Amino acid sequence: MILLQTNDVMRRFGADVLFHNIDLQIQDHGRTALVGRNGAGKTTLLKMIAGITQPDEGTISKVKDLTIGYLAQDQGLDSQNNIWAELDLVFAPLHKMEKEIYQLEDQLGDLDSDSDQYQQVLNKYDRLQDEYKKQGGFEYESRMRGILHGFGFGEEYYDTPVDALSGGQKTKLALAKILLQEPNLLILDEPTNHLDMNVLAWLEDYLKSYRGALLVVSHDRYFLDHVVKDVYDLDNRTLTHYTGNYTQFVAYKQERLKAEWKHYDQQQKKIAKLEDFVNRNIVRASTTKRAQARRKQLEKMDRLERPETDDRSIHFQFHSDKDSGTEVLDVENAKVGYDEQVLAGPLSFTVRKPQRIGIIGPNGIGKSTLLKSLLHQIPLVSGTVKFGANLEIGYYDQEQQQLHPEKTVLDEVWDDHPEVPEKDIRSLLGSFLFVGDDVYKPVHDLSGGEKARLELTKLSFKPINFLILDEPTNHLDIDSREVLENAINEFTGTVLFVSHDRYFINQVATDVLDMHKDGITYYEGNYDDFLAEQTKRQSSIPSDNTNKQATPSTGKQSYQQSKEQQKARRKLQRQVDKLEQEMSELEDQQTQLQEKMSQPEIATDIGKLTDLQKDLDATKDKAEEVELAWTEAAEKLEEFDQQN
Template sequence: MILLQANQIAQQFGADTLFKNIQLEISSQARIGLVGRNGSGKSTLLKIIAGIDPPDQGTIAKNKNVSLGYLAQDTGLDSDKTVWEEMLEAFSDVQQIEKRMHELEIQISQAVPEDENYETILNQYDNLQQEFAEKNGYGYENEMRSVLHGFQFDESFYDKSIQTLSGGQKTRLALAKMLLQSPDILILDEPTNHLDIETLSWLEGYLQNYRGALLIVSHDRYFLDKVVTEIYEISRNKMHHYKGNYSRYLDLKSQQLASDWKAYEKQQAEISKLEDFVAKNIVRASTTKRAQSRRKQLEKMDRLERPQGKEKAPNFLFHIAKTSGNIVFQLENGAIGYDHSVVSEPINLDIKRQEAIALVGPNGIGKSTLLKSMIGEIPFIKGEERFGTNVTVGYYDQGQAELNQNKTILEELWDEHPTTPEVDIRRILGSFLFSGDDVDKPISLLSGGEKARVALAKLAMDQKNFLVLDEPTNHLDIDNKEVLENALIDYEGTLFFVSHDRYFINRIATKVVELSEDGSRLYLGDYDYYLEKKQEEQELAEYEKSAMPQEKPKPSGKQNFAHSKEQQKQVRALQRKVTQVEEELAAADEKINQIKEEMTLPENLDDHVKLNELDQSLHTTQSQQEDLMEQWEDLSLQLEELETGT
């Protein structure tokens, strides 16, 4: 069912056209990703679709019974309430139903069956009870706890005033409340900003099972691959639609470009042939009619535009002035923190030349602190650190604190390299898309993406052989991320970086270091390898926890290992079956609700044949649901017995 349509939407920005002729359709259960360059108008379009801003042209048609929720990027809750009280507001309608049910319960207890209103009260109560159950009235508090836990809020936060929380925590709470409100259309602008990897993974799973439609702007390609099933791209003021996730969109876009070029070249060859015929034959009496016919054919031809491919992107490389020794940086039994308060220890690092190492871990664990300790901004609380021979360090700060807000772009680079000719500085800035009068813009007036490009330009000019990068992809759109990735892949120096962009980590990292309260742990692979190893560790830990010591002779090491691996294999197989049955149960439940809705449609109420068909389908599906429920209970029991060893 179509929930919302955007028809011929256009928007101006001063004298410039931001976009035009935009067509977008949101159906129930849609999973839409909206992508495009920074400044292409993605956030503006979301506000128009959400009804916040009017379009200059075009219309938005929305089903009047459809609820819509919109969350702008970096929006934080501003409330005097506690965390728990604020989350409860998402279920205010459920609480009203619950209050009315209690009132009716009192009336029922005081009434007698002979009263003339008794049946009416009972019917009201039954209807309210059904609505209460449909809106998760019996489980909404558990749902609140689950969502808050997913966003890293444990019970110690429930009674805290929102005013006392950090900006990042308020942003996460705003997203949590929006998810709990569960609108039919959920519109999110950059929801993954400032989330750590654990929270990102949880959010992906939650949105995959979201009952409504999703429209999401995100520069997180890994997230888009996991969540969305169709892509709308804004490019050169126009909208293009592709079916599939982000990776599929890239393939389809490439195929479309190749097809467009083929059609364009074929038409150009045809045009050239016709024009040549006209030129040679228009003045000859014997062939002039045919030449005139070809000329008319040319005039009526719908000429294809020349395919333009990708929009202009930065084009840069990171060079090194001199090569370092094989050992770049070593840290033994390090500890990081502030004011002698340790956040993480022991930390051990052994970074070799040309390695690319990603540092991951939850927010607040000290990843940025570790980077600043490595470059000498914050002293290590304990540990022995040393740099290798000829190591020169370049540092990228995610907050761009290294940039002087009072300088222009040109001054920012030229003041640090005063002997470099201005033409060379301008050439380097041009490769980062700053040209002409752009270089005279003050740093303070730049967007986040522009500041990021200035910081990267400075880094490129410094030609250091060891780059320490703190969230280098923040503020960059997808195209600019790809350019940065390619530059770092070709970089001949050494990389140590913090990033929440899992796609970026997969492309760049040769190793992953996980930081926790218990110090550092090294994984010899990319992000997917790290995930795989973490899953194996979790499964082994769960098995060891469930395998209580028995009063039986201990098996040998080989027997114990073989038994452990076999049991883990059986557990995973059963877990997959349980998950499959749960998905089938959810599908059956959705089908039952759909049939019930169809039975109440006006066109079906008077159609007894149709109603009979729907009723039979309902009974069949309910019977299937009961069978699936029995399977689920049986499989769950088997899984519990296997995990506990009973």
């Protein structure tokens, strides 16, 4: 069932069109992402869908009695209540029922149990009790505790005034309150800001089982991969729908653009050929009729528009003038904090060329403080830090305190390199999307994303062989994050970075350091490797005696036993092979359907496109079922081989 849909929605800013022809559908229980570059209009569209603003053109229709919960970006709660009392406001209707139930109980105590009035009050009491139970009256407190715990608010926080919380905590509390309200449609704009990895993992699991529908804007690609099932891409002032999570969307978009360019190029070649024939033959008596026929063919041709995408993106690379030594950094028994107050430690670890090490850990543990202590911006409480030889260090500060608020964008870079011609500085700034009059903007007027790009501009200009980065993906849109990932992966030096962006860590990290209050734990690999190893370490390992008891004695098998085992294995192998073949065929079907959908005559036919989309969705569902069956069969085959 469709809960909400937009029809041909448009938003103008003066004479400029921000977006147009916006057609979007939210299905019951849907898990939908809205993606697009910074400034494309995602938040503007969300506000229209939430009913906060109205479109300039088009309509937004909703099912009757649809409840919508909207969390704006970095929206916090302002309240004089403590945390528990503030969230308890969500259940005001239940408290009203509780009061009525108590009043009815008092009435029943005063009435004769044989009277008609007693029976009437009792019936009302029973109905109210049933409704109270149906609306969760006996479990709302446990729900509150569960959600508060999920967001990192233990019982010691319950009496804390909301106004005493940090901005990030207020945002988490606002999200907790909306989740408790359980609207039919939950609209979240960048909900993962201020959340550490443990809370993110909890939120992903919670949203997967959420009873309503979800529409989310997020730059957190790992979050999108784990939560959403379809994606709307706001690109080039219009909207395109894709089925699947974020990674699948990226692949499908590339396929679609590739197909569109192929059809466009084919048509352009055909047009050029026809025009050339007309130009060469229109004046020749013997070929005039054929040339006129070609001209009519050209006039009747439905010409494809040149495929367009808003692909403006930063492009840069880090460089060094010399190689560092193998030993880049040694940290021994370091304790970090402020004014003798220890946040974490003792911390001991090494960094070697050309590792790319990601530091993870809960918010407030002191990750940024550690980086600043390494750079001697904040003194260590105790311990030692030893840097290697020939280091050229580049530091990215998530708070952008290295930027000068009163300088212009141009001067911020040029003042560090006065010997470089202005045109070269402006060319560099242009590669970071600072063009035209943008270079004269004062730093204090820049957005968070612009400041992030400016700091990366400065880093790319100086020679570096050891990069130290503090939350480098904050404020960057997804395209810019991918460019940064490529720049780091192509960098021949060493990288030490703090990040809560799990997708980013997966793309660039060779090693992970998990920082906690009492120390730091090393893991080889990226974030997924860290999760796998953590699970492995937490699982119980059987003792040698247990292994001996669990392992049957091996001896010569009888011919009959061997024959039966071979027969059983062949059966399992045939099942695996059959499912692999089905998976391959279903993949081919999906490719054929996607190619059909990209054909110009179908792409403009909503009816045919809808039918094909249904076929594609059904094929994908079938492919998922077959893949699951194949996984189970392959595991059985592997277990069989291990046991025999």
